[in-house]
Amino acid sequence: MTEIRRSALLPYSSGIIYQLINDVESYPQYMDGCVGAEVLSRSEDLMEARLDLAKAGIKLSFITRNQLKHNRSVSLKLVDGPFDDLRGEWTLLALGDEACKVSLHLHFVLANSLVGAATKQLFNSVANNLVDALVKRANAQYGK
Numbered sequence: 001m002t003e004i005r006r007s008a009l010l011p012y013s014s015g016i017i018y019q020l021i022n023d024v025e026s027y028p029q030y031m032d033g034c035v036g037a038e039v040l041s042r043s044e045d046l047m048e049a050r051l052d053l054a055k056a057g058i059k060l061s062f063i064t065r066n067q068l069k070h071n072r073s074v075s076l077k078l079v080d081g082p083f084d085d086l087r088g089e090w091t092l093l094a095l096g097d098e099a100c101k102v103s104l105h106l107h108f109v110l111a112n113s114l115v116g117a118a119t120k121q122l123f124n125s126v127a128n129n130l131v132d133a134l135v136k137r138a139n140a141q142y143g144k
Contacts, residue, residue: 021074
């Protein structure tokens with residue numbers, strides 16, 4: 001089992017950051033290692049999406065079902081992929097109208113130990129940089 005916890009304080013509203021988190025199709029534009037993303041279904045409070053990761057010849061695709069709580073959180077759970085378990089949550093804490101704290105907590109267990117080391121390294125690399133990539137994207141788009 002591997003757990004990843006990251007957070008950042010941002011000079012943007014929780015609504016702006018919530019929109020960036022849910023703009024899954026844009027992830028390949030700014031998240032290192034993410035080479036594809038597709039929303040498979042979407043409703044007001046639920047999204048199912050596929051992410052394709054690749055780095056150094058290693059490829060990994062998985063599908064998650066994301067429970068959406070408008071401007072507050074996105075909880076994700078594995079639907080399909082090379083994991084025995086994958087769960088996580090983005091949480092947003094408003095700090096006034098123009099600032100928020102964004103946190104990411106991921107928990108995963110890979111299914112196959114033979115491909116596990118390389119796949120774990122790829123997923124760890126991408127997951128550890130998600131919050132940093134989100135911060136850079138927010139700064140690039142909203143310029144504070």
